[in-house]
Amino acid sequence: MTFLLGLTGSIGMGKSATATMFRARGVPVYDADAAVHTIYRGVAAPLVEAAFPGTTADGVVDRQKLGAAVLGNDAALKQLEQIVHPLLRGAQAEFLADAARRSRPVAVLDIPLLFETGGERRCDAVVVVSAPASVQRARVLARPGMTAEKFELIHVKQVPDAIKRARAHFVVDTGRGFAAARRQVDDILRALAGRTGRVVTIVS
Numbered sequence: 001m002t003f004l005l006g007l008t009g010s011i012g013m014g015k016s017a018t019a020t021m022f023r024a025r026g027v028p029v030y031d032a033d034a035a036v037h038t039i040y041r042g043v044a045a046p047l048v049e050a051a052f053p054g055t056t057a058d059g060v061v062d063r064q065k066l067g068a069a070v071l072g073n074d075a076a077l078k079q080l081e082q083i084v085h086p087l088l089r090g091a092q093a094e095f096l097a098d099a100a101r102r103s104r105p106v107a108v109l110d111i112p113l114l115f116e117t118g119g120e121r122r123c124d125a126v127v128v129v130s131a132p133a134s135v136q137r138a139r140v141l142a143r144p145g146m147t148a149e150k151f152e153l154i155h156v157k158q159v160p161d162a163i164k165r166a167r168a169h170f171v172v173d174t175g176r177g178f179a180a181a182r183r184q185v186d187d188i189l190r191a192l193a194g195r196t197g198r199v200v201t202i203v204s
Contacts, residue, residue, distance in 0.1 A: 002099045003106045003197040004122065005188075008114035009129030010158045011151070012140035014174030014181065018129045019110040021178075021185045028104055030095040032088060032111040039087045047083045052076070064145075072153050085117070106192055115159045115167065124197040127188060128168035130161055131175035 007022070007029075009015035019029050040048070040061035048066065049056040055066040070076040092109065099107040108127075111119050120126050131139075140151050165171050170191075172184045 006123035006126040012136040125169035
């Protein structure tokens with residue numbers, strides 16, 4: 001059975017780059033952010049518009065407008081999660097079924113809020129991507145449209161990095177450069193060689 005590896009990390013830690021490293025080694029990766037983009041262009045758009053009027057345009061969710069509507073508002077964020085999470089669980093179930101059909105030895109669930117949503121319970125092991133706080137902050141503030149205030153609003157909603165690292169089975173430290181991170185990914189895949197995963201059911 002496919003070994004299901006959860007991949008997570010706080011904003012700016014290098015998680016997306018690490019996911020690309022797994023893909024480059026032939027490991028199928030479910031990208032939660034890409035899945036969100038897909039449903040925001042389709043099935044989720046009318047549901048989001050009904051809940052948050054004015055946050056879509058031409059049938060597509062405007063993520064900047066939606067972010068302005070929910071960021072810092074716990075009730076609104078919970079309402080959005082109630083719309084989005086069931087749709088994403090369906091996409092995950094399709095991904096896992098495909099990995100099983102193809103007899104893939106390892107598959108990765110790339111989910112930024114894995115611990116925050118209890119997603120680690122569906123995984124056989126968890127990889128946390130980490131970097132020093134100074135590196136994280138510099139990376140995030142270099143992003144277009146990012147401000148220190150917005151970073152803090154996002155950061156406070158995430159499980160602290162130290163706790164994530166303590167709960168991880170593996171840690172990839174991107175603060176030492178991406179060449180070192182690639183070696184760490186290779187080490188993880190060697191450690192998992194021959195291991196089989198549990199039968200996982202995702203309830204939609």
